[in-house]
Amino acid sequence: MNVVALETVRTFLVPAKVADTTDDALSEAGRDGAERFVLWTGNVQDDTFTVRTAYVPAQTAHRLSDGICVTVDGDELHRLNRWLYENHQILGVQVHSHPTYAYHSDTDDAYPIATQRGALSIVVPDFGAAGIRGRGVATYRLGHTGWQRVGRWGTRRLVQHVGAHPEPIREATDGSR
Numbered sequence: 186m187n188v189v190a191l192e193t194v195r196t197f198l199v200p201a202k203v204a205d206t207t208d209d210a211l212s213e214a215g216r217d218g219a220e221r222f223v224l225w226t227g228n229v230q231d232d233t234f235t236v237r238t239a240y241v242p243a244q245t246a247h248r249l250s251d252g253i254c255v256t257v258d259g260d261e262l263h264r265l266n267r268w269l270y271e272n273h274q275i276l277g278v279q280v281h282s283h284p285t286y287a288y289h290s291d292t293d294d295a296y297p298i299a300t301q302r303g304a305l306s307i308v309v310p311d312f313g314a315a316g317i318r319g320r321g322v323a324t325y326r327l328g329h330t331g332w333q334r335v336g337r338w339g340t341r342r343l344v345q346h347v348g349a350h351p352e353p354i355r356e357a358t359d360g361s362r
C-alpha cells in the first residue's frame with residue numbers, strides 16, 4: 186500500500202452503484218433511528234481514487250444520554266484490513282449518517298475509521314433521507330492538522346459521481362405516428 190497516494194488524490198470517482206448501495210444502507214439504519222458507517226474502498230491511479238466497493242462493516246449502534254453513535258470493533262477492523270489486502274484495495278472514504286445536521290463531531294474527529302492522510306469523511310444528514318448526493322452533506326479531508334471541512338465547490342471537484350443518472354429506457358419509435 187502506497188501511504189502517500191491518498192494525499193495526492195484530486196478526484197474521487199463514485200459509481201452510481203456504490204452511491205445507491207450506500208443510500209440503502211444509511212436509510213435502512215435510519216428506519217431504526219440508528220446511524221451507520223459505510224466505507225468506500227478502491228484504488229488510486231495517478232491523482233484519481235476510483236471507488237470500487239461500498240463496504241458495510243459489522244457495527245453496533247449505541248443510544249447515549251447525549252445522542253447516538255455507532256462503533257466498529259477491533260475484530261471487524263482487522264477483518265476489513267485483511268479484506269483490503271486480499272482485494273488489493275485501500276480505504277479512501279468513510280461515510281456515516283447523522284440524525285439531523287451533518288458535521289464532524291468531536292467523536293468523529295477522535296475515532297475515525299479512515300486514518301490515512303488524504304482520506305475523506307462524508308457525513309450525511311437526516312439518516313440519509315436525501316441520499317449521499319442530496320443537500321446538506323458535509324465533506325471533510327484528513328490533513329496535517331486533522332479533519333478539515335471541504336467547501337461546497339471544492340467538494341464538487343473532489344467527489345465526482347459517475348453514471349448517477351442512468352439513461353432512461355426510451356420508448357421505441359418507428360416513425361409511423
Ligand SMILES: [Zn+2]
Binds near residue numbers: 281293308
Ligand atoms: Zn458523526
